[in-house]
Amino acid sequence: MNVALTIAGSDPTGGAGIQADLRTFAKFNVHGAAVIASLTIQSTLGIQAVVKIPPDLLRKQITTLLEDMTVDAVKTGMLVDGESIEIVSELLKKYRLIRYVLDPIVRSSTGYPILKKDDVELLKKTLLPQALLVTPNLKEAEALTGMSVQTEKEMERAALEIQAMGPQYVLIKGGHLKGSAVDLLFGEGEIRPFRKPRVQAKRLHGAGCILSAAITAGLAAGSGVERAVEKAKGFVHRAIRTAAMPGHGRHLLNLTSN
Ligand code: PXL
Numbered sequence: 001m002n003v004a005l006t007i008a009g010s011d012p013t014g015g016a017g018i019q020a021d022l023r024t025f026a027k028f029n030v031h032g033a034a035v036i037a038s039l040t041i042q043s044t045l046g047i048q049a050v051v052k053i054p055p056d057l058l059r060k061q062i063t064t065l066l067e068d069m070t071v072d073a074v075k076t077g078m079l080v081d082g083e084s085i086e087i088v089s090e091l092l093k094k095y096r097l098i099r100y101v102l103d104p105i106v107r108s109s110t111g112y113p114i115l116k117k118d119d120v121e122l123l124k125k126t127l128l129p130q131a132l133l134v135t136p137n138l139k140e141a142e143a144l145t146g147m148s149v150q151t152e153k154e155m156e157r158a159a160l161e162i163q164a165m166g167p168q169y170v171l172i173k174g175g176h177l178k179g180s181a182v183d184l185l186f187g188e189g190e191i192r193p194f195r196k197p198r199v200q201a202k203r204l205h206g207a208g209c210i211l212s213a214a215i216t217a218g219l220a221a222g223s224g225v226e227r228a229v230e231k232a233k234g235f236v237h238r239a240i241r242t243a244a245m246p247g248h249g250r251h252l253l254n255l256t257s258n
Contacts, residue, residue: 003069004030004220005097006213007062007088008077009038009050015252016109016206017077021213023255027235028217033069035061037088038080044205044247046110052080059087066095073099073220075212080114082122089126099219102131102167103212106143109205109250120144129166133187133225135212136162137173152182159186169225171215175207185229192226196237204243205250211236 004025011017018034025032037058041048053061065071074097079085092100104123106115115123120143128134128144141149141158144165149158152174159170169187174180183194214235218228239253246252 002030002072002220002222003033004028004213004216005033005035005065005071005074006077006216007035007037007074007079008103008209009040009080010036011040011042011206013042013044013205013247013252015044015250016209020206020209020253020255021075021077024210024213024235025217025220027255028214028221030072030217030220033065033071035065037076037084038078040078044245044249044252046249047108047112050078050080050112050114052084055083055087058084059091062088062091066091071095071097071220072222073101073216075101075103075216076127077103077209077212078105078114079123081116082119085119085122085126089130092127092130098132099216100131100133101212101216101219102127102134103208104128104134104136104140104144105208106140109208115143124165128162131167132219133169133171133215133229134162134167135171135173135208135215137208138176141172150177152177152184155184156191159184159191163187171229173208173211183233185226187225194229194233196233199237199240199243202240202243202251203249204240204253206253207236207240210239210253210255
């Protein structure tokens with residue numbers, strides 16, 4: 001049995017966070033383990049509040065699980081402060097989790113702020129060099145580099161700069177680009193673009209979480225990074241095409257039909 005672990009936040013809508021990660025792992029026939037790092041209070045209209053899981057409980061969840069279980073790949077999602085970042089970094093090292101996908105969430109899709117500037121700096125120093133792959137969107141790439149990341153050219157420059165901070169691969173997601181949506185994967189001295197036609201007119205919630213979870217599942221099942229990204233992109237694209245609006249706000253990706 002291949003095991004993927006998510007260390008992330010709870011999203012009661014099921015569209016993002018731990019809930020979406022576990023459903024994604026299941027779709028890839030990988031067993032899902034989950035450590036909750038934060039709780040959000042939210043609907044599809046947006047986040048009302050974010051509550052941090054106390055540090056000792058975060059630590060105990062991870063150590064209790066990893067003293068027992070072998071995990072093939074891990075992703076981190078919503079870590080809400082420096083203390084959480086430090087604990088996760090220390091324990092990923094201790095348990096030698098090297099197939100690690102970092103989804104560097106700085107703010108929610110609806111704009112709710114998650115990490116402060118100092119926390120982002122800490123994430124850059126600790127988690128980023130440990131990552132096999134980091135998956136920033138344009139805003140997160142800007143937060144990591146301090147530069148403007150609005151065009152494909154700027155995405156290339158930012159990816160190089162982020163790679164110099166230590167992760168083996170960088171996937172910059174161009175979902176918010178004006179014009180065509182292209183994601184760029186950098187690693188092993190090469191750039192590989194992933195292009196999919198843009199799906200119009202859907203304001204989405206959870207796409208970033210589901211993409212990084214799908215990549216993590218692929219890695220847990222033994223795929224290399226490029227193959228895992230390629231499969232994950234196809235999966236997310238199909239889930240976006242069939243995304244639905246079960247509430248009154250954003251569309252949620254549809255994982256029930258693909
Ligand atoms: O934006 C990504 C995200 C991740 N994790 C949780 C979230 C969100 C966005 O709302 O709620 C728990």
